[in-house]
Amino acid sequence: MSGEEIKNIEDLIQLGEGKKIVNYKINRLTAPGENYGSLMLSVDITVKTATGNEEIHAVAKMVPPSEFIQEIFNTPVTFRNEIAFYKEILPILQDFQRQHGVKEVIDFVPKYYGSRRNLKGDEGKVDQDAVLLLENLKVANYTTFDRTQGFDLDAAKLIITDLAQFHAVPLALKLEKPDIFEKEIMPYLTHCPSYELRIQRWLKQVSDLIDEIEELKPLKERILKAHEHTSSEIRESFATISHNDCWVNNYMLRLENGKPVKNIMVDYQVYNYGSPATDIVFFLFSSVKDDVLEKHYDDLIKLYYQTFIAVLEELQCVTTPFTFEALKDEINHEGKLQFVHVTFMLYPIFIPKTEVEDISKLNLKSMEQHKVTDAHKRKFLFVVNEFIKRNWI
Template sequence: MSVEKINNLEHLIPLGESKKIVDHKIKRLTAPGENYGSLMLSVDVTVKTPTGNEEIHAVAKTVPPNEFIQEVFNTPVTFRNEIAFYKNIVPLLQQFQRQHGVKEIIDFVPKYYGSRVNLKGDEGEVDQDAVLLMENLKIANYTTLDRMQGFDLNVAKLIMKNLAQLHAVPLALKLEKPEIFEKEIKPYMMLWAPKEQQHNVMTKQLSDLVDDIEELKPFKERILNAFDQQMKPRETRETFATITHNDCWVNNFLFKLENGKPVKSIIVDYQVCSYGSPGRDIVFFLFSSVNDHVLKKHYDDLIKLYHQTFISVLEQLGCVTTPFTFEALEKEINYEARDSQFGHVAFMLFPIFAPSGEVQDITEFSPENMISHKVSDLHKQKLVFVVKEFIKRNWI
């Protein structure tokens, strides 16, 4: 399949007998550096109806045309899992909320249009004809923000509320209907970790970078030891265990702005969702994607906001909230920061601060060039900040 072609597009969108696709246009959606795990296409479809033509503006997520990237992201598994998230899990969580009379149900996920893992449908292996079709949020005036600047306080608050809901709703479902959670959600949760060869390449990149930053040289052993933690088996602590996004970096959030201020956020890219601690998403999001000055001044405020929202959602869904104290949440955050998230953040700073125009196209990614661009001063400053904050909090 051509990277800018979708076979049998008419079978992906359920239109009904009275409607028919009469035209469509497909083109690349994202520039190099904006997306790493899949190929993103914009799909504009003209549909003929009995009363005239309608336009559907969609985004197609397709299998990356690169075997190395498919291996990195375990595409045969993660692509199928992401389809299940949009097609089955989100409606299940929304219906659960409605059953409890909740009016403000999960609405930070793009609208799902259709999907397949191959031309045979949902059976068989994921191949190059696999497609996940969702609404094009840019048509609805959603936009990404500058990935190198880091989010301001208002944006960070929006996202912390959304993350609290993303974590709390499935947790409540697990507590009330454990058999449904086990059957309908758990099978599509997979904890992603880099393979040993990938980790070795990443370690070399980080080691070279630390050698180039005088301020970090005294901490090199601590930094590399903490980076290696991501390769160790992880314990799942059942009290807080829920759906975790695992890829909460700046480019996976889109925002609707009014008078230059964010009023709503959307979270995308659920391919590496797992079953585990919400602390993973909290630590990774805050230290990869929030402005340093905001984090220094408002870290505690953001954690408190998350916890207040988390408890409020659980209460709406009839849960006993006694086990989920603020102190218990802090322990979860501390555990995940020490256990898994330093390596996650340290690696992700490479794509976040990749200079525009220096990132390879996804079709050309290899172990050697995926993060081989020149390291900017902004990247170095951010790494110094992260290391110092993790040391200050006794996380590394």
């Protein structure tokens, strides 16, 4: 074994009778800046079977070594919740689809191999030995896009379609089987870690950034005031599971002839019970190319809505409350709350790769002191103008 260590790895995977792990190699998977909330390792496992050896290429998601990151992400809760998403929630949603005769159930999630909260193997506290073992998507020819560039139209369509299904299936379950939703899913839909303390520390940076962009100087007070809007009460009837972290690095796509044909959505650390519009707004304005949004924003919203309604109808839901106008109202409501989320996320998106600290060394000071690039300034200007145009700030 080389690289990092995973204790008792043999206990993590249920291989079946007659199969045995005979070798495994572990190495660091992600470069600094690709993942902030977890330590990611590649795990290549050789399994002996009755007919020969087979290989399992996996990714081990580990508790971050930095106490600073653990505090930001509320790791004891969010790591538990992410395990529950793969182990409990996803199978419930897929079974619910199958009960309605759906053949193409949710499949934009990595394959789950096994997990634990601690070495005791119980349902106790998450500790440093917690592991979530998933399919290694890079080996399966999935790739991430450049976080500073964002997605083109084809990729945006693929992702927005999957997002619509991701939101609609649990919503349908809530409507048809509220007892199951309340008992089996709601306990894990805790609110995500609060950004408010970090936002307060970043306000001076935002103020300084505005001062460097001539077009925004007259809007300084308006922009800073918009940072006061960070949360609201849950609004029915659209409320469902919200991923809550839909940015470039949390999507991996498989390409054929340069075109995206399949999307996998990862990183279910901070999902919660909230508006689907949270994910729509955050994804579009943090992770889609500016020129695509300028030309195709309305098209992407319509595509989302068409898919959302089609999924609800497939699951035999009454769709009367979910009109297109109601969705637009929901987006307009959440848009006013997502400005902070989007502009906050521009810092890790545009941090120069040469300045990104290893996850073990990350702290608040190191995250605040990187250079603001010209690309960051252009994106910030674009976001401000787009949010003003929609009367969201």
